[in-house]
Amino acid sequence: MLRKVSFTLNGKPVQLTVDDERMLLWVLRYDLGLTGTRFGCGEGLCGACTVIVDKDAVRSCSTPIKDVAGKRVLTIEGLSRNGDLHPLQQAFLKVNAFQCGYCTSGMIMNAYALLLRKPRPTRAEIVRAMDDNLCRCGSHVRILEAIETAAAATAGGAR
Amino acid sequence: MSDATSLNRRDFIVSLAGSGLVVLFRADPLFPFQEPGRLPARPSYPGDFNAYLRIGADGRTMCFVGKVELGQGSKTALAQLCAEELDVAYETVDMVMGDTEVCPWDMGTFGSLTVRQFGPVLRAAVAEARAVLLKLASEKLQVPVDRLAVKDGVVTDTGNRTRSVTYAKLVQGKRIERHLEGVPVKQVTEYTVVGKSVARKDALEKVTGRAKYAADMQFPGTLHARIVRPPAHGATLKEVETGPAERITGVRVVRDRDLVAVLHERPDVAQQARALVTASFDIPVAAVNDTTIFDHLVKAAPESRVIAESGNLQEGMRVASSVFDGTYLNSYVSHAAVETHSAIARIQDGKVTVWVSTQAPFIVKTQVAEGAGFPPDNVRVITPYVGAGFGGKTGAMQAVEAARLAKITGTPVQVVWDRAEEFFFDTFRPAAVVRIQSGLSSANKICFWDYKVYCAGEREAKQFYDAPNQRTASSGGWQGQQPPGLHPFGVGPWRAPSVNTNTFARESHVDIMAAEAGVDPVAFRVSNLSDQRMLRVLSAATDRFGWTPKRAPSGRGVGVACAIYLGTYVAACAEVEVDKATGHVQVRRVVLAQDEGVIVNPEGSRQQMEGGITMGLGYALTEEVRFSGGEVLTKNFDTYEIPRFSWVPKIEAVLIENPGVPASGCGEPPIVCMGAVIANAIFDAVGARLTQLPMNPARIKAALKT
Numbered sequence: 001m002l003r004k005v006s007f008t009l010n011g012k013p014v015q016l017t018v019d020d021e022r023m024l025l026w027v028l029r030y031d032l033g034l035t036g037t038r039f040g041c042g043e044g045l046c047g048a049c050t051v052i053v054d055k056d057a058v059r060s061c062s063t064p065i066k067d068v069a070g071k072r073v074l075t076i077e078g079l080s081r082n083g084d085l086h087p088l089q090q091a092f093l094k095v096n097a098f099q100c101g102y103c104t105s106g107m108i109m110n111a112y113a114l115l116l117r118k119p120r121p122t123r124a125e126i127v128r129a130m131d132d133n134l135c136r137c138g139s140h141v142r143i144l145e146a147i148e149t150a151a152a153a154t155a156g157g158a159r
Numbered sequence: 160m161s162d163a164t165s166l167n168r169r170d171f172i173v174s175l176a177g178s179g180l181v182v183l184f185r186a187d188p189l190f191p192f193q194e195p196g197r198l199p200a201r202p203s204y205p206g207d208f209n210a211y212l213r214i215g216a217d218g219r220t221m222c223f224v225g226k227v228e229l230g231q232g233s234k235t236a237l238a239q240l241c242a243e244e245l246d247v248a249y250e251t252v253d254m255v256m257g258d259t260e261v262c263p264w265d266m267g268t269f270g271s272l273t274v275r276q277f278g279p280v281l282r283a284a285v286a287e288a289r290a291v292l293l294k295l296a297s298e299k300l301q302v303p304v305d306r307l308a309v310k311d312g313v314v315t316d317t318g319n320r321t322r323s324v325t326y327a328k329l330v331q332g333k334r335i336e337r338h339l340e341g342v343p344v345k346q347v348t349e350y351t352v353v354g355k356s357v358a359r360k361d362a363l364e365k366v367t368g369r370a371k372y373a374a375d376m377q378f379p380g381t382l383h384a385r386i387v388r389p390p391a392h393g394a395t396l397k398e399v400e401t402g403p404a405e406r407i408t409g410v411r412v413v414r415d416r417d418l419v420a421v422l423h424e425r426p427d428v429a430q431q432a433r434a435l436v437t438a439s440f441d442i443p444v445a446a447v448n449d450t451t452i453f454d455h456l457v458k459a460a461p462e463s464r465v466i467a468e469s470g471n472l473q474e475g476m477r478v479a480s481s482v483f484d485g486t487y488l489n490s491y492v493s494h495a496a497v498e499t500h501s502a503i504a505r506i507q508d509g510k511v512t513v514w515v516s517t518q519a520p521f522i523v524k525t526q527v528a529e530g531a532g533f534p535p536d537n538v539r540v541i542t543p544y545v546g547a548g549f550g551g552k553t554g555a556m557q558a559v560e561a562a563r564l565a566k567i568t569g570t571p572v573q574v575v576w577d578r579a580e581e582f583f584f585d586t587f588r589p590a591a592v593v594r595i596q597s598g599l600s601s602a603n604k605i606c607f608w609d610y611k612v613y614c615a616g617e618r619e620a621k622q623f624y625d626a627p628n629q630r631t632a633s634s635g636g637w638q639g640q641q642p643p644g645l646h647p648f649g650v651g652p653w654r655a656p657s658v659n660t661n662t663f664a665r666e667s668h669v670d671i672m673a674a675e676a677g678v679d680p681v682a683f684r685v686s687n688l689s690d691q692r693m694l695r696v697l698s699a700a701t702d703r704f705g706w707t708p709k710r711a712p713s714g715r716g717v718g719v720a721c722a723i724y725l726g727t728y729v730a731a732c733a734e735v736e737v738d739k740a741t742g743h744v745q746v747r748r749v750v751l752a753q754d755e756g757v758i759v760n761p762e763g764s765r766q767q768m769e770g771g772i773t774m775g776l777g778y779a780l781t782e783e784v785r786f787s788g789g790e791v792l793t794k795n796f797d798t799y800e801i802p803r804f805s806w807v808p809k810i811e812a813v814l815i816e817n818p819g820v821p822a823s824g825c826g827e828p829p830i831v832c833m834g835a836v837i838a839n840a841i842f843d844a845v846g847a848r849l850t851q852l853p854m855n856p857a858r859i860k861a862a863l864k865t
Contacts, residue, residue, distance in 0.1 A: 031425075035377070075368070085367070100496070104368075108366065137547055137770045140773050
């Protein structure tokens with residue numbers, strides 16, 4: 001159904017008139033031009049499209065836009081503040097926790113939700129939280145290291 | 160491109176034009192796709208160094224290469240080579256990659272050839288440029304060349320250090336017209352940038368989401384196409400009803416011969432509209448499936464070719480005290496990169512530009528010219544970042560589709576395959592069969608080795624253990640073209656083509672012999688090896704692993720495997736845990752030692768090794784394409800399981816210093832041992848020998864019963 005949907009996107013208010021059954025991923029990428037959120041599988045199986053809605057990591061390819069009405073949406077583009085990288089981004093950069101980079105946005109956003117929920121996760125908790133985000137290049141060990149590094153850097157105070 | 164020049168490609172070209180750069184243009188040789196291993200040592204790269212670099216008035220160096228960045232770190236490694244030979248700071252080198260209009264020809268980014276084969280070409284070109292610059296500096300400063308020293312692009316008179324001139328000043332943004340012949344490249348001992356771990360050139364863009372992939376290029380008026388696909392390979396379209404789709408506002412349907420596409424300015428709307436199209440096809444009867452394929456391959460494979468032979472097999476059999484027969488199978492596996500095949504085509508003034516996720520922009524240029532009807536000069540292929548390839552993005556049918564549709568609609572058209580299309584059109588690693596007969600002497604030496612591989616290809620099939628009487632034969636290659644119908648769908652190169660199959664077979668079989676002989680698998684290998692480089696790599700791996708000799712199965716769950724991949728030596732040790740009730744395997748630890756000759760970037764090499772080990776868990780344990788005839792039943796990641804965080808073992812990558820050997824590849828070799836090392840560790844754990852990949856729970860449980 002075509003209707004007005006308002007939400008907060010990366011800290012700024014957005015109002016769109018859209019078919020509210022459309023998936024958030026396509027609205028972000030093609031209506032709003034935020035291409036940092038990637039398409040991978042279209043069925044919520046790979047996590048490349050992960051964004052934050054309020055405090056939770058969601059699969060934007062499978063989240064109708066009506067579900068984010070009135071909520072706060074955070075994408076990879078909204079993570080750095082005043083040009084400063086988020087500690088997760090700094091950690092991914094520092095330990096080279098990526099190769100092709102295609103899954104990286106989703107990895108960082110999923111880890112962001114984890115650190116919100118659990119600022120000092122154990123290795124086992126990180127593995128469990130990240131297990132449904134797929135990386136084909138095999139950067140897994142470095143991604144785990146990056147999340148631990150970021151958790152330590154924020155000393156329990158993730159933004 | 161680095162941050163300082165993070166323009167998009169369009170802006171980039173404009174700025175080049177504005178700076179008066181004379182882009183060297185060269186007629187593109189239309190090379191058919193060839194197996195990289197069979198190419199001459201120096202394919203036709205341009206001889207003029209201006210094709211590879213340009214020194215800007217701002218002192219930065221642009222390095223132009225036909226290679227692409229797939230995640231393997233080529234952007235970083237090639238910038239290191241360029242900085243090294245030119246004597247400029249690594250941070251001041253900006254890479255321009257995979258653009259057929261401004262970059263020198265290259266066959267493609269595969270086969271771990273970037274550093275091994277293209278590296279020397281680039282180094283030679285840059286070394287010549289440096290020599291010319293020194294000559295210009297000597298004229299400018301009026302001192303002989305041998306009195307000059309260069310650092311960070313500044314040439315200084317060593318006799319009077321107050322006198323210096325920068326490259327930027329010498330060149331003044333112009334093309335260098337002078338040339339010199341026979342300029343040597345630097346010696347390994349002179350390296351200051353190569354051999355160091357440097358910051359990746361692609362890091363900032365990738366962690367901020369700013370990195371652009373082909374699907375991220377957006378132009379006003381772009382239509383997104385969803386194409387009507389057959390349910391099976393070999394199916395032909397009978398009837399198609401597009402009426403309901405066309406009734407959606409803004410939808411456009413194009414029918415051009417075999418191509419039926421639904422287009423809309425929003426990809427998701429195009430996707431919905433495609434779902435409303437009903438089409439009927441003639442589908443050939445399914446002749447093979449994922450179970451019967453192996454018998455089919457052995458029957459249908461072409462005549463075999465002996466690729467290596469020495470001694471006399473009959474003689475070897477005569478002296479054998481025990482004989483071993485083994486058959487090893489592996490299924491079709493998919494590349495399954497997270498980025499699907501993507502392209503966007505835009506036509507301006509009769510000239511088409513296509514942004515493509517590809518490993519081979521110059522091959523795609525030819526494909527687009529032929530497939531969409533453009534003169535080759537009117538096709539430009541630009542390769543942004545690629546969301547991994549592993550051999551699956553050499554061809555680019557999606558680019559041809561986008562160009563055809565752009566031509567018909569008169570608008571830019573984007574084609575991004577969905578996951579089911581990705582699995583359907585993937586050129587899988589071929590299913591394959593290896594048969595080995597071998598013998599051991601009473602002294603536990605391999606006295607004969609008779610090896611035949613069907614459909615995987617001959618790369619590294621030849622035995623490297625000592626076997627006085629041996630023969631290696633290969634029937635059918637990994638490209639799979641002959642005979643037609645051998646495979647029910649496309650097959651092609653998959654990270655380290657042929658060698659995953661050949662290593663799984665060889666190293667499993669060697670392990671079987673060791674176990675039968677009652678000898679520790681490492682000791683058995685050592686006593687049958689005289690290749691010193693292999694012995695060194697093997698001992699590096701076993702030392703780090705802390706291997707203690709014991710005959711298998713020891714119950715410890717440890718395994719070993721060795722391989723050579725196009726000049727790179729690898730040895731792996733693994734420790735696994737097998738749940739006998741469920742058949743589940745957890746790999747606890749992997750140590751991989753690698754000798755790749757000169758190491759350009761140790762950090763980059765370690766990333767490739769970790770990546771290879773992790774990716775290799777998949778083909779070893781779970782990855783298998785299910786199909787019935789030409790119908791691919793595997794459609795998404797729920798039924799095609801690739802490695803996850805919870806699978807990942809403790810990984811130790813051991814890089815072996817071997818500066819006396821030129822740099823060979825590092826991206827493919829680390830994956831090749833994974834099938835065998837896990838199979839051998841499973842055997843050591845529970846005494847069950849798995850001879851078919853993947854070693855999924857059902858197969859493990861079945862093996863435990865026998």
